[in-house]
Amino acid sequence: MPLYESVFIARPDIPAQEVENISVKYETLLTENGGSVPKREYWGLRNLAYRIKKSRKGHYVMFHIDAPAAAVVELERNMRLSEDVIRYMTVRVETHDEGPSIMMQTRQARDDRGRRDGGRRGGPPRPRSDAPPAPAQAASPAPAPKAAAAPETAKPKAEAASPSEASSGEST
Amino acid sequence: MSEHARSSRPALPRRPFFRRRKTCPLSGANAPKIDYKDVKMMQRFLSERGKIVPSRITSVSAPKQRRLAKAVKRARILALLPFVER
Numbered sequence: 001m002p003l004y005e006s007v008f009i010a011r012p013d014i015p016a017q018e019v020e021n022i023s024v025k026y027e028t029l030l031t032e033n034g035g036s037v038p039k040r041e042y043w044g045l046r047n048l049a050y051r052i053k054k055s056r057k058g059h060y061v062m063f064h065i066d067a068p069a070a071a072v073v074e075l076e077r078n079m080r081l082s083e084d085v086i087r088y089m090t091v092r093v094e095t096h097d098e099g100p101s102i103m104m105q106t107r108q109a110r111d112d113r114g115r116r117d118g119g120r121r122g123g124p125p126r127p128r129s130d131a132p133p134a135p136a137q138a139a140s141p142a143p144a145p146k147a148a149a150a151p152e153t154a155k156p157k158a159e160a161a162s163p164s165e166a167s168s169g170e171s172t
Numbered sequence: 173m174s175e176h177a178r179s180s181r182p183a184l185p186r187r188p189f190f191r192r193r194k195t196c197p198l199s200g201a202n203a204p205k206i207d208y209k210d211v212k213m214m215q216r217f218l219s220e221r222g223k224i225v226p227s228r229i230t231s232v233s234a235p236k237q238r239r240l241a242k243a244v245k246r247a248r249i250l251a252l253l254p255f256v257e258r
Contacts, residue, residue, distance in 0.1 A: 048251035102210040
């Protein structure tokens with residue numbers, strides 16, 4: 001039987017559970033009409049590249065279909081009538097690739113990568129062990145209002161260290 | 173076609189030739205499969221505005237360029253790629 005790949009986009013306002021129901025309904029529709037669905041993928045609620053029916057997001061579902069043409073026609077007819085499916089596309093393919101499609105593969109890679117450097121992204125810069133830059137910067141505004149003509153540079157730095165903590169607390 | 177490019181370009185006339193000697197990035201070993209779902213791969217061959225870049229710049233072979241164009245157009249229908257950006 002000819003092999004197809006079908007992708008449809010569901011409206012973003014319906015819950016993911018409802019999308020699951022729809023895709024199961026289509027799967028049974030195909031199997032009842034003499035076909036099989038070797039793969040069914042949910043790509044999630046993705047951003048659309050442009051607005052479709054006023055929305056910028058949609059639930060993407062992909063099927064691999066092995067069915068007679070009449071079954072596919074019936075599937076497309078149902079998609080056309082459904083109010084929840086805003087776009088669909090069925091393509092004839094030569095072979096069905098095994099394993100997750102490109103969309104699922106990149107998601108897995110992203111999850112793995114996210115966990116690795118998850119601590120870095122976002123959030124305020126963490127206090128680092130090399131402290132000298134901080135007191136040096138905080139020391140410059142602190143002696144300025146003081147205008148202390150203290151010849152020793154070590155003492156104002158040490159004195160500025162404690163008020164600098166207070167001033168940095170105020171500034172941040 | 174190369175001579176026409178040579179006469180109209182003010183730059184070194186040899187440049188279009190050199191580019192064409194580069195192999196097609198979609199052929200040969202380890203070449204990515206042209207898939208309308210592979211947005212990352214396709215974006216390499218699109219301009220900033222989302223237009224398909226001609227093969228004389230990307231040095232994609234002619235049959236691969238046709239398949240790539242078809243894949244891009246399919247992806248555009250599925251809103252995986254924009255028709256126009258900005």
